[in-house]
Amino acid sequence: MEHSALRAEFVAAIGADAVLDDPVSLRSYECDGLTGFRVVPEFVLLPTDTAQVAAAVAICARHTVPFVARGAGTCLSGGSLPVAEGVVISLQKLRSVLEIDVENRRAVVQPGVTNLDVSKAVAEYGLYFAPDPSSQQVCTIGGNVAENSGGAHCLKYGFTVHHIHEVQVVLPDGAVTTLGAPSPHQPGYDLLGAFVGSEGTLGIVTRITVKLLATPTAVRTLVADFPSVEQAGDTVTGMIASGIVPAAVEMMDALALEAVEASVQAGYSLDTAAALLVELDGPPAEVATQFAEIEQLCKDNGTTKLVIAPTPEARAAMWKGRKAAFAAVGRISPNYFVQDGVVPRTRLAEALVRISEMADEAGLRVANVFHAGDGNLHPLVLYSEQAGEHDRAEHLSTAIAELCVDLGGSLSGEHGIGTDKACSMPRQYSDVDLATMTLLRKAFDPDEICNPGKLLPTPRLCGDRPGPHRAHPLEAAGIIERI
Template sequence: MDRVALQAELVAALGADAVLTDPVSLRAYECDGLTGYRVVPACVVLPRDTAQVAAAVRVCARNGVPFVARGAGTGLSGGALPVADGVVISLQRLRAVVSVDPVNRRAVVEPGVTNLDISRAVAAHGLYFAPDPSSQQVCTIGGNVAENSGGAHCLKYGFTVHHIHEIEVVLPDGTVTTLGGPAPHQGGYDLLGAFIGSEGTLGIVTRITVKLLPRPAAVQTLVADFPSVEQAGDTVTAIVAAGIVPAAVEMMDALAIEAVEAAVSAGYSRDTAAALIVELDGPPAEVTAQFAEVERLCHEHGTTKVHVAPTPEARAAVWKGRKAAFAAVGRISPNYFVQDGVVPRTRLAEALTRIGELADEAGLRVANVFHAGDGNLHPLVLYSEARGEHERAEHLSSSIAELCVDLGGSLSGEHGIGTDKACSMPRQYDDADLATMTLLRRAFDPDDVCNPGKLLPTPRLCGERPGPHRPHPLEAAGLIERI
């Protein structure tokens, strides 16, 4: 469709103040947090409510124009990367906390509300929203739903999918519907579960009913230093094997600590190879007993120092450092890739050793920051664009993600596949798996206009053989059908 005609139709549907066409303004939407991929869209729309989101989607669907939903743009997998002739539908104006129900421990919010603002809105009731990505001050709940984000406390409390009752969504043809419901369990197919984590490929969420939790009665946090990342990794395995489920277990290596201390002076030891952050919460007697056991296990595995945060302010400083880690790495490297993979806890030490070997082979540095409790690694590949290291760094980053699969893990724990890792999906899933995912996607979006080119490998992205459709063996056997 002609770009000018598309812009005019969107202005007619939403109003001139809701459509951005200025080339300078459009550049602000050319990428998300993965800045290595950039595409300027044809236009950006800024709807104010569900009706306007649906109107924009209907314009796109009617004209076969691809569209991409966007929240705060903090994603790290290229999931909000625009399409050159397509439309970005920004949800930043949908930022109301619609209602709070403290009795039933739930709240209804719009997708542009930040993750942390949900907890702030319900704090007076002694409640909070448990998922806490490191970017929770700026990332939005709509993006959390799209990526099924977790955060530091996902070990004990789970991911976004475990804290959502119901969502209102606009499907790729402009239909508005509801998935899930007020009851904790719904009969029939779990379409809510399918939608959460679908990375914006099945529709756009416009209203979310979140589950709230009561604030824990007691919280204790420690930071333990170790002479090697392997020893710190083995300590994590020992803690969980002892039957203790901490609220959070995080780890940073020496490079990450160097960056954090330069940025926010959180109080970590600069002369240690690795720091393990362990937080326990719950009933006071239980926390006290388990905390003593965690300290014992840290000493048993060779810790050189244990610092217990004595006050809420001290705990806040510990977490300020951990959550600043990604941004802080800019202090020690002009450019970096943030990777996101998962390995079994029992293979943490092996994974870290192998990542170090891959980095040495590539002649690059890797800073490790991760949710150690559930094996969710966030290696940061440091490089210099000016020295021509981009391609080498990108290859190393992909190799680390695929290493996680080879060790029995996953390509992503919470950042998503997006554009960044779509070509690696066949490393984790076979043809039948990918074909089934494609059938589900096509059931929602038969015309491939909803965030195309993301999540699943395509010829355009991955160099697969182009040309006419060749039936999958399961399709030829009559076991599946093409929609």
């Protein structure tokens, strides 16, 4: 459809101020947190409520124009990468906390509300929202729902899907529906479970009912240094094997510690191979008993230094260092790729050793900072664009993700597949698995206009349109074969 005619429809539906198509504004939306992939959209839309989102999507559906929902743009897998000649529907203006239900421990929020602001809004009632991605100060609840985000405390409290009661969704044809319900037990197919983590490929969420938890009565935190990543990994395995489930167990290697200390001076050691950040919360007596067991486990596995946070301020400083790790790495490398593959806890040490070997083979450095408790690795592959290391780094990053699958794990723990790892999905899933996922996706979006090219594999260099494989004309004519 001609640009001016499509623009006129969008303006009539949501207002001229909500339709951006000037080159400077469009460039601001050309990528998300995975900056290596960039695409300039044709329009960026800024709706202010569900009705405007639905109107915008209905126009896209009527003209088969691809669209991509976007929150804060912090996705690290290219999940909100625009589509050329497509539309970005930004949800940044839908950022209100609509309702707080203290008695039932839930809140209703719009998708543009940041993760941390949910907890701030309910703190006076002794409540909080448990999922806590490292980017929680800026990442939005809508994005958390799309990626099924977790964070440091997911070991004990689970992921976003475990803390969502209900979502209001604009489907790819512009219809508005509700998935889930205030009551946690509903008959029928779990469409809410299918939607959370679908990476924006099934529709756009415009209202979310989240579950709230009571603030723990006791919290204790320590940082333990180890002379090797293997010993740190063995300590994590020992904790879980003993029946203790900490609120969080984070690990950082020497390179990550160097970057963090240069950035925020969190008090981490610079003369250690690895450090564990461990936190327990719950009833005071239980926390005290389990904390003593964890201290002993650290000593049994050769800790060289153990620091216990004496005050809430000291604990906050420890966490500030961990949550600043990704940004801090920018101090020691001009560019890096971030992965988030998952391995079984018992294979943590093996995975880290193999990653180190792969990095040496590629002539690159890898900093490791990750959720050790559930085996969710976050290796950062450092490289210099000026030194021509981009392709090597991208190849290594992909190889690390696929290594996780080979070790019995997964391509992604919380960042999503997006554009970055879509072509690696056949490493984890069979053709039948992927075909079943495609059937679900097409049931919601038969025209394949809702965040196309993400999650499911699409050849990236052959010129195919986003979506499942389509036969090349020569293949259809029987002249060539697909292998």
